[in-house]
Amino acid sequence: MTDTQSRRRAPGMNPGQRRDMIVKAALPLVAEHGAAVTTAQVARAAAIGEATIFRVFADKEELLDACVLAALDPGHVLGEIAAVPLDQPLAARLTEAAEALRAHFARMGAVLGALHATGLRRGRAHPRHDPRAEARDGGAEAGTAPGREESMARTVEAVAELFEPERASLRLPPERLAAIFLGMLFSRPRLAAGHAADPAEIVEVFLHGALT
Template identity: 55%
Template structure:
């Protein structure tokens, strides 16, 4: 008689399950803030609600983990590292600026939704986290800065400053966009052009 016993797929480790639940919760937190329910998160993750409380102490810990995940720069660093260096420098920087803008908007959506719903998002909420968790890193961490610096390398002999200094200045320049407000209408591409060419029009 042939073998009929089905092998069970290996289960997730606790850390893998935590990561899966956080990924499912993030868009819900950005939409509903602290009003999101663990039932909604469980439904989005395709798990039972009780599973959440086997890997998180309570909903506050899950929300704090979502804040941490929103700040993580890993994904945006990988996106910037994948930009082809044979593109013109302006195109490389515009692609990087778009990726960074999307990352900052995600942070704003998550933290803003939590604060709007009365949750102490940010440092206060992160105090609830257990010691094993690391504090959030800002998107201008070393990984992102190194990835941006690499974008300047093909033109390094023509640059006025070293690539690492230009990367730090470029990231600081982009962060000013968030403080301008929507009414300013400044797009990431506008800041790239201003960074590379200054405020003056090119001579005819």
């Protein structure tokens, strides 16, 4: 069977759905190859014909823009945090959220780092709004992602929800505790051996302090 024959026909999708499917397939390749990734590689990973990519992206540069936006978008990790069961102990809830956030930032760093290392043109790390993409997506705005402040506010709100079952016994409001917890998590303290502190260790110190 030839490479062309092995590709399946792209399922019925609107342009926005097709873009999302292609970006999802492209992200691991971008993290590995950076800007050197080819649209042929992306097409193989997505099991589509290469021409399908150019029905929803003007060129490879626009596809890379979309990958950067996807890497920066906190929507997926916020969904994971929202799915944390509130009937678990608070320590388990916070550890699960911390692990999800750490994985999100690792993915983001892998994509942005690979693009930078392979010579992504300066200024492309914050993709532009492209009206062509908006038109192809049927009017939905493309090429935009939450700003840093908005992303942090949404993250604080999501983590604050994890404190709600204990609200009556909290020393501070959930939003304040969430901000402090995220500050500890994002500071990424390093141990003597050079390893990042374990999320469970951060949660333990956050909830119980340094003393036994």
